[in-house]
Amino acid sequence: MTTETNFWKTKRLSRRQTLRGAGLGLAGIGAAALIGCGGDEGTDTPGTSTPTGGTGGTSTPLPTQDPNAIQRGGTLRYSSTIDVDTLDALVAQSYKTSYPSGYVYSRMVKNETGDGGPASGAIVGDAAESWEVSDDGLTYTFKMRPGMTWDERAPTSGREMTSEDVIQSWEKFADGSAYRGELVHSVKETAPVESVEAIDDHTVQFNLAFPDGIFLPVLSHPFNFYVHPVESMNGGFNPASDMRGTGPFILDEYRPSIGYKYSRNPNWYGGPDMPYVDAVEELIIPDQAQAESQFRAGNIHFGGVSTQSIPGVLGSVDGAEAITANPGAGGSAISFSYVDGSPFLDDRVRKAISMGIDRDSFVEAVFEPQSLEDAGISLNRYWNTPLSAGFGSYWLDPKGGQFGEHASLLEHNVQEARALLDAAGQSDMNATLIFTPQYGRDWPTRAELFQAMLADIGVNLSLYASDYTTDWIPNYLRAKGNYTAPDGNPAMQMAPHGSRADPGQWLEVFFASFGSNNVAGTQYPDLDEMIREQRLNLDFESRVEQIHNIQRWMVEHGVAAPTGMTIDTVSVKHANVHGPERYQIWGGSYTGYQIGVEAIPYYWLES
Amino acid sequence: MAKYALQRLILAIPTVIGLTLVIFFLVRVAVPVDAVDIASAASESVDVEREERLREEYGLSGSLPEQYIGWAGRMLTGDFGTSFFTGRSVIDEMKRRIPVSLELGTGALIITLVVAIPVGLMSAARQDSLPDYIARGGAIMFYAIPGFWIATLVLVFGSILLNWAPTIDYQNLWDDPVANLKQVWIPMVILGLSPIGTLTRLVRTQVLEVIRQDYVRTARAKGLDTRRVYFRHILRNSLLPIITVIGLQLPRLVAGTVIFEQIFVLPGVGRYLLDSVQRLDLYVIMATNLFFGMLLVLANIAVDLSYASIDPRIRLSRS
Numbered sequence: 018m019t020t021e022t023n024f025w026k027t028k029r030l031s032r033r034q035t036l037r038g039a040g041l042g043l044a045g046i047g048a049a050a051l052i053g054c055g056g057d058e059g060t061d062t063p064g065t066s067t068p069t070g071g072t073g074g075t076s077t078p079l080p081t082q083d084p085n086a087i088q089r090g091g092t093l094r095y096s097s098t099i100d101v102d103t104l105d106a107l108v109a110q111s112y113k114t115s116y117p118s119g120y121v122y123s124r125m126v127k128n129e130t131g132d133g134g135p136a137s138g139a140i141v142g143d144a145a146e147s148w149e150v151s152d153d154g155l156t157y158t159f160k161m162r163p164g165m166t167w168d169e170r171a172p173t174s175g176r177e178m179t180s181e182d183v184i185q186s187w188e189k190f191a192d193g194s195a196y197r198g199e200l201v202h203s204v205k206e207t208a209p210v211e212s213v214e215a216i217d218d219h220t221v222q223f224n225l226a227f228p229d230g231i232f233l234p235v236l237s238h239p240f241n242f243y244v245h246p247v248e249s250m251n252g253g254f255n256p257a258s259d260m261r262g263t264g265p266f267i268l269d270e271y272r273p274s275i276g277y278k279y280s281r282n283p284n285w286y287g288g289p290d291m292p293y294v295d296a297v298e299e300l301i302i303p304d305q306a307q308a309e310s311q312f313r314a315g316n317i318h319f320g321g322v323s324t325q326s327i328p329g330v331l332g333s334v335d336g337a338e339a340i341t342a343n344p345g346a347g348g349s350a351i352s353f354s355y356v357d358g359s360p361f362l363d364d365r366v367r368k369a370i371s372m373g374i375d376r377d378s379f380v381e382a383v384f385e386p387q388s389l390e391d392a393g394i395s396l397n398r399y400w401n402t403p404l405s406a407g408f409g410s411y412w413l414d415p416k417g418g419q420f421g422e423h424a425s426l427l428e429h430n431v432q433e434a435r436a437l438l439d440a441a442g443q444s445d446m447n448a449t450l451i452f453t454p455q456y457g458r459d460w461p462t463r464a465e466l467f468q469a470m471l472a473d474i475g476v477n478l479s480l481y482a483s484d485y486t487t488d489w490i491p492n493y494l495r496a497k498g499n500y501t502a503p504d505g506n507p508a509m510q511m512a513p514h515g516s517r518a519d520p521g522q523w524l525e526v527f528f529a530s531f532g533s534n535n536v537a538g539t540q541y542p543d544l545d546e547m548i549r550e551q552r553l554n555l556d557f558e559s560r561v562e563q564i565h566n567i568q569r570w571m572v573e574h575g576v577a578a579p580t581g582m583t584i585d586t587v588s589v590k591h592a593n594v595h596g597p598e599r600y601q602i603w604g605g606s607y608t609g610y611q612i613g614v615e616a617i618p619y620y621w622l623e624s
Numbered sequence: 625m626a627k628y629a630l631q632r633l634i635l636a637i638p639t640v641i642g643l644t645l646v647i648f649f650l651v652r653v654a655v656p657v658d659a660v661d662i663a664s665a666a667s668e669s670v671d672v673e674r675e676e677r678l679r680e681e682y683g684l685s686g687s688l689p690e691q692y693i694g695w696a697g698r699m700l701t702g703d704f705g706t707s708f709f710t711g712r713s714v715i716d717e718m719k720r721r722i723p724v725s726l727e728l729g730t731g732a733l734i735i736t737l738v739v740a741i742p743v744g745l746m747s748a749a750r751q752d753s754l755p756d757y758i759a760r761g762g763a764i765m766f767y768a769i770p771g772f773w774i775a776t777l778v779l780v781f782g783s784i785l786l787n788w789a790p791t792i793d794y795q796n797l798w799d800d801p802v803a804n805l806k807q808v809w810i811p812m813v814i815l816g817l818s819p820i821g822t823l824t825r826l827v828r829t830q831v832l833e834v835i836r837q838d839y840v841r842t843a844r845a846k847g848l849d850t851r852r853v854y855f856r857h858i859l860r861n862s863l864l865p866i867i868t869v870i871g872l873q874l875p876r877l878v879a880g881t882v883i884f885e886q887i888f889v890l891p892g893v894g895r896y897l898l899d900s901v902q903r904l905d906l907y908v909i910m911a912t913n914l915f916f917g918m919l920l921v922l923a924n925i926a927v928d929l930s931y932a933s934i935d936p937r938i939r940l941s942r943s
Contacts, residue, residue: 102709310783
């Protein structure tokens with residue numbers, strides 16, 4: 018790792034690069050959404066920017082909302098399957114705590130909320146009112162938002178947020194968070210933050226170990242760093258079971274396995290009008306039939322209806338409306354065992370596997386978009402590259418003409434795939450696909466589809482369904498390419514790649530040899546180098562190009578066979594709910610009605 | 625009677641110790657997984673130093689016998705450990721959840737008794753009549769149809785045909801009995817259907833066996849009224865096997881709440897167990913299994929004591 022540290026640290030930026038990079042969070046990212054989502058309308062960025070930093074925080078209705086039409090009050094109710102393990106995001110094992118934290122706590126910066134069209138992905142201030150970046154890109158100085166007060170209930174009793182809250186929260190995050198490796202340099206040398214210090218009561222400085230093009234996106238990501246009050250760390254209250262925040266809502270009640278009740282925070286900086294609703298109730302409903310029956314009966318405003326049930330619900334529930342958005346920034350891939358003697362060490366075999374997959378048929382079979390289209394919903398279909406299609410302009414559409422000659426390696430071509438296998442001496446090869454059904458009810462179906470498709474190119478594929486806890490995690494997820502199938506066949510595995518704050522971070526986490534979750538076990542020095550280079554680049558446009566080139570390179574070398582083919586995200590809501598329909602976690606838009614914690618202050622209910 | 629009860633309680637001690645051993649070694653040895661690995665997998669990142677610290681904190685770093693002694697020793701002081709994921713005390717969580725599951729299980733058992741005993745008696749009394757056929761057919765149907773399927777049908781057809789969905793904002797029985805029962809009665813009834821089928825048939829069979837005994841004929845010949853004959857002579861003498869089944873139904877019903885707590889959004893032990901199994905939250909799995917095991921042990925003791933109470937010959941023969 019010493020080499021890596023040197024690599025990260027020896028790179029320095031020109032002032033021009035730094036200034037352009039600082040604007041990345043605003044104008045650049047806004048452009049990203051526009052480039053990536055041609056055909057859809059873009060949005061204005063509500064925050065403002067300066068060449069050396071940014072500001073943010075919105076306090077007005079979104080542009081598409083008519084202020085005169087907005088009605089205040091009411092209780093917004095929706096269903097969720099997410100029951101948190103703890104309310105303390107600074108030590109949580111899982112991303113799930115980010116949901117209640119998004120209601121109650123503030124982060125230093127956050128993503129701009131979308132507004133009907135694709136969200137811009139701009140980064141705006143939250144606990145920080147503004148920030149400045151040093152010339153060398155190594156110091157970010159955040160000015161805290163003045164007058165931002167904690168919950169009026171004891172023990173915080175409405176006191177003002179100070180730098181001390183940030184410092185102590187950071188120390189706790191750096192000590193115990195499951196996500197500390199994303200930001201804390203002493204934990205992982207690919208993470209940027211070396212130290213955090215208070216300049217005065219309302220100014221905090223983040224010192225970076227190297228200039229990092231993705232520092233702000235990662236800092237803004239809802240999984241990562243929240244500012245908690247010092248009272249949560251000195252015994253004033255137990256942050257695992259209670260919350261005292263500065264965010265748009267106040268947690269009134271959390272009952273494990275039942276749900277959350279929030280009321281609006283009248284002192285939120287986005288006020289005094291927002292949040293528009295008086296209260297929010299999130300009901301934890303793990304059973305699909307129960308959740309759908311609650312929606313049908315009008316007991317919840319959105320959530321709980323599976324994609325497959327949407328046509329039926331639209332046809333039978335008065336006032337039910339469909340909403341669509343770009344796919345989320347997640348994906349999956351088939352990766353290969355690289356043990357000695359594995360036929361997958363030969364890139365021709367890996368490419369043949371990729372070409373054996375009929376991606377269009379897969380989309381039709383797994384997501385059944387036709388039934389949704391028959392119900393009047395307009396949908397797009399996407400092929401992931403090694404990068405998720407949810408990453409907007411960073412994703413290089415294999416069918417878009419810009420990918421180049423290697424796009425053919427993602428196209429279904431039985432003849433060419435057979436020729437590649439013949440050339441590699443692997444005609445009629447046996448192989449085993451390892452997967453775990455715990456990743457989704459449709460995963461066995463996906464595996465069976467691949468089995469049938471690969472049979473056409475002469476691969477006799479056996480399927481092995483692995484148990485997530487007892488088998489998958491110890492033997493395959495952590496094996497980094499060094500695993501064998503139980504039946505002795507050459508092995509492949511199918512694994513998901515979860516959402517990340519930034520596309521470059523995604524590539525690093527899942528495909529760099531030093532990645533924190535390199536499930537594929539890829540060991541390509543050239544790829545590592547490209548991934549490092551893009552991360553140090555603060556110039557938006559050239560970084561987009563670098564990430565495009567990484568995708569081309571990975572497909573050309575058959576690093577993994579991307580299997581995250583997908584369609585737009587679809588959900589339903591009742592017609593009396595109004596608000597922004599999309600929410601952005603960097604690059605990936607989500608329908609606000611699914612997980613839009615940050616969008617909820619903008620929702621209003623029509624009486 | 626007190627001496628007999630004491631004997632049964634003392635005999636239960638080695639059973640409970642055996643239970644803790646089985647639970648601990650099944651979970652820790654038969655499932656060869658590092659629970660901290662599972663916890664870390666949720667965040668999709670590897671942090672070795674943090675994982676080592678968690679193993680130390682949660683008492684997973686010593687040898688297995690040491691870990692067992694530590695766990696069992698802490699349980700004797702009322703400390704059932706801490707959830708890896710929530711950081712919350714397992715015993716506190718169990719205290720909140722046990723009443724929910726017991727209410728659901730007990731309610732289902734009461735519904736079972738209220739329906740099955742009279743129907744079984746009636747079915748035997750009117751053997752091979754139309755009501756008997758209906759009762760027997762119904763019993764087999766209730767026994768055969770899975771409860772979770774009925775529950776799903778109730779939800780689906782309720783919402784589609786009647787625009788109705790059950791209440792799911794759970795309130796404690798003691799805080800708001802009306803709101804509580806509004807949510808709980810449907811799963812109680814559905815949970816009780818399968819045991820109604822079993823018990824109805826059992827009562828019918830037992831009563832038919834006793835009804836042909838000489839002493840029943842004698843009682844009738846003496847001119848006793850029918851109700852007295854049935855409840856004093858027939859039912860009481862049919863009770864022993866019925867009580868065995870009833871006694872074993874309670875733990876079965878409470879354990880059966882897992883799926884119903886999930887469907888009807890009830891915060892009971894079953895749901896706690898299900899969540900913990902999915903993520904291998906060791907101390908929660910062990911505590912919830914111990915709870916279900918203890919319930920079975922206690923039910924067995926209760927059945928034994930009720931035998932002795934109903935039939936003095938059992939008590940006398942033991943002494």
